[in-house]
Every structure is written in C-alpha cells, then in structure tokens.
Amino acid sequence: MTKKLKMLAIFPHPDDSAIFAGASLNKWVREGHMVSAVCCTDGEVGTLRSDLTKEEVSRIRKNELLAANKILGIENPEMLHHPDGGVMDVTELRKDLFRCVRKYKPDRVISMDPWAKYEIHPDHQEVGRMGAEAAAFAGFPLLYPEQLNDEIQPHFASEVWFMGMLGHAPNCYVDVSSTIGKKVEAVLQFETTMSIISDLFGLEINQKSITRDDEKLIKSTDEWVRARAEQIGKHAGLKAAEAFYIQKCLPGHFNNLQPSTEAFTGKQVESPLIC
Numbered sequence: 001m002t003k004k005l006k007m008l009a010i011f012p013h014p015d016d017s018a019i020f021a022g023a024s025l026n027k028w029v030r031e032g033h034m035v036s037a038v039c040c041t042d043g044e045v046g047t048l049r050s051d052l053t054k055e056e057v058s059r060i061r062k063n064e065l066l067a068a069n070k071i072l073g074i075e076n077p078e079m080l081h082h083p084d085g086g087v088m089d090v091t092e093l094r095k096d097l098f099r100c101v102r103k104y105k106p107d108r109v110i111s112m113d114p115w116a117k118y119e120i121h122p123d124h125q126e127v128g129r130m131g132a133e134a135a136a137f138a139g140f141p142l143l144y145p146e147q148l149n150d151e152i153q154p155h156f157a158s159e160v161w162f163m164g165m166l167g168h169a170p171n172c173y174v175d176v177s178s179t180i181g182k183k184v185e186a187v188l189q190f191e192t193t194m195s196i197i198s199d200l201f202g203l204e205i206n207q208k209s210i211t212r213d214d215e216k217l218i219k220s221t222d223e224w225v226r227a228r229a230e231q232i233g234k235h236a237g238l239k240a241a242e243a244f245y246i247q248k249c250l251p252g253h254f255n256n257l258q259p260s261t262e263a264f265t266g267k268q269v270e271s272p273l274i275c
C-alpha cells in the first residue's frame with residue numbers, strides 16, 4: 001500500500017490552487033492523502049472591474065475559494081491576509097509560512113515556481129520562494145523559536161513541488177485524466193478569474209454582468225482548462241496532465257547533491273517522473 005502523505009499547498013491567490021494544480025490535488029485527495037491549504041492573500045485586486053471595493057472582492061474570492069475547495073475535496077484553507085499585488089512584507093510572510101509548515105507538518109509542499117523564466121507576478125515569486133524556504137528551514141528550532149509550543153514543532157518537508165506557466169521546466173507529469181472534470185468545475189467557481197479569461201478570449205462580455213452561468217464563458221473555460229492539460233500531457237504521452245518541478249529537501253538546502261553526483265559519475269540522467 002502506498003504511504004499516505006501529508007501535503008500542504010501554499011498559494012498566493014484564491015484561484016491559484018485550482019488553476020495550477022486542481023486536478024492533481026483532487027487526485028491526491030481521492031488517493032487518501034491529507035491535503036491542507038494556505039492562501040497567502042485575499043486576492044483583493046484580482047478583478048478587472050472598477051465598481052467593486054477591495055473588501056467586496058476579498059469576500060467574493062474567499063467564497064469562491066471555499067466553493068472550489070469543496071469540489072476538489074480540500075479542507076478549508078488557512079488565510080494569511082497578506083496584501084495582494086506585490087507589496088508583501090516578505091519577512092512576515094516567511095515567518096507565517098514557517099509556522100504553517102510547523103503546524104501542518106507536510107511531507108510535500110506544493111507552491112509556485114519562483115524561478116520560472118518570465119514569472120513577473122511578485123506575489124507568485126515571493127510566496128514560492130518563502131514556501132520553499134519554509135519547507136527546507138522550518139525544522140531548525142533556533143529560527144523563530146517563539147513560535148514553538150506543543151503543536152507548532154520544528155519540521156522539515158521532504159520535497160517541494162513547484163508549479164508555473166511559461167518558462168517552467170517540469171521534471172514530473174501527473175496523469176489527471178480522471179480528475180480534469182473536477183478541475184474545470186473548480187475553476188468555474190471563480191467569477192473574478194473568469195473576467196480575466198473572458199478578456200483573454202476576447203469574448204466581449206460586459207465585465208459587470210459576468211456570471212458563472214454564462215454559457216460562452218463556461219465553454220471557453222472548459223476548453224481552456226482541457227486544452228492546457230492536453231498540451232502538457234503530450235510531453236509525457238498522457239491525455240491530460242499537470243506539470244511540476246520536484247525538489248527533494250535537505251535541511252537548509254535542496255538535495256541536488258545526488259543528481260549532480262550521478263551526472264558526474266556518468267549515470268544516465270533520469271527521465272521525467274510520470275505519476
């Protein structure tokens with residue numbers, strides 16, 4: 001029997017977990033792994049509408065996230081309320097994410113690839129980097145010792161799974177052909193995201209009247225999510241896939257010593273993992 005893992009998804013914005021890894025997260029939940037989630041911002045600037053306040057957008061996006069997670073089978077996320085749009089206090093974020101890794105004690109952290117070429121979003125860069133640092137450093141008890149108590153204990157994650165878009169170079173493809181429908185359903189919960197998708201597709205829908213019942217939008221979102229999974233799957237001979245770059249952790253480092261030693265000794269470089 002495969003070992004049941006504790007996983008912690010650390011995302012910048014409410015829609016990121018569904019968009020980047022929704023089908024994989026749902027697959028892992030179905031396989032019996034424990035998946036927890038942390039959302040670092042309320043996503044309060046994630047709309048093209050100017051008739052809403054940040055408070056209104058926060059409220060909408062939080063509800064959207066709860067609805068999407070329900071579909072994916074993920075428990076309610078912990079919200080960290082850092083500001084959306086690139087003005088995060090990185091030191092505070094790092095501290096918060098150390099606490100989360102110490103609290104949830106994950107084997108696997110899933111987050112954004114902060115080193116992906118052409119990743120311009122500062123929230124994605126900072127959350128990915130601090131999530132990875134927390135995975136590799138939260139086991140050192142002398143860092144933020146004031147956090148420690150009976151439940152919050154030093155903990156190193158075993159691995160970080162990074163996600164990204166353009167410029168992301170994966171070494172793992174997850175077969176999501178059985179869960180891609182759930183991903184579509186989850187992505188469709190985000191009306192605020194759909195306003196951006198409608199702009200991307202040139203659908204000429206009035207931004208103020210966008211609803212998740214809009215058939216044109218449902219069709220485009222469905223096609224967009226499936227086409228992207230199909231495109232990624234082609235690299236691994238799969239019908240539908242999500243892609244990750246896995247880094248194994250050592251305390252304070254990624255374990256690149258083993259693959260580099262193997263490359264040095266002439267051992268063939270491993271082909272991407274398909275799972």
Ligand SMILES: [Zn+2]
Nearest residue numbers: 012013016124
């Ligand atoms: Zn995002």
